[in-house]
Amino acid sequence: MTFIEKKQDWIRKMLKQAQLTEKISQEYFSTQPKTALGEIRNLLLQRLNELAQHHHFLYNKVSVRNQKSRWGSCSGKNNISLNQKLFYLPDHLRDYILLHELAHTHEKNHSQKFWNILYNILGKQHTKQARKDLRNFDFLFYPPPETKHRSADSLSVKEI
Numbered sequence: 001m002t003f004i005e006k007k008q009d010w011i012r013k014m015l016k017q018a019q020l021t022e023k024i025s026q027e028y029f030s031t032q033p034k035t036a037l038g039e040i041r042n043l044l045l046q047r048l049n050e051l052a053q054h055h056h057f058l059y060n061k062v063s064v065r066n067q068k069s070r071w072g073s074c075s076g077k078n079n080i081s082l083n084q085k086l087f088y089l090p091d092h093l094r095d096y097i098l099l100h101e102l103a104h105t106h107e108k109n110h111s112q113k114f115w116n117i118l119y120n121i122l123g124k125q126h127t128k129q130a131r132k133d134l135r136n137f138d139f140l141f142y143p144p145p146e147t148k149h150r151s152a153d154s155l156s157v158k159e160i
């Protein structure tokens with residue numbers, strides 16, 4: 001097979017994958033109740049607040065946006081940004097992301113110290129399982145996420 005043929009083969013494979021992702025995405029959203037963005041924001045803010053109070057985390061501001069490739073992020077000033085698509089995750093995975101961002105208010109990097117915060121709250125096994133299970137919801141980011149211009153401490157789809 002020539003280089004061009006190999007490339008065409010790869011492109012065909014990627015297109016097929018994209019079509020499949022689109023189908024999964026459409027089917028999933030068709031099963032979800034239609035919820036206004038304002039309500040989604042309120043529910044996410046409420047849950048973040050509950051978890052923060054319960055586990056003694058302090059954050060500054062929160063914003064809920066429709067990021068293309070991140071579940072959330074936490075800035076150096078402890079401003080938390082959440083993806084509105086968190087609403088469509090199963091509860092335990094949504095909570096994992098919220099706690100992940102809250103843990104960044106104490107530890108900015110993904111150091112062992114950072115993971116230990118999550119292990120203490122959720123348990124090591126649950127944390128690892130949640131990270132793995134989140135891969136099954138990458139399709140919520142259809143069309144595929146852009147990989148450029150990510151900030152270092154943000155939680156991208158590929159680096160949960």
Ligand SMILES: [Zn+2]
Pocket residue numbers: 100104110153154155
């Ligand atoms: Zn992180």
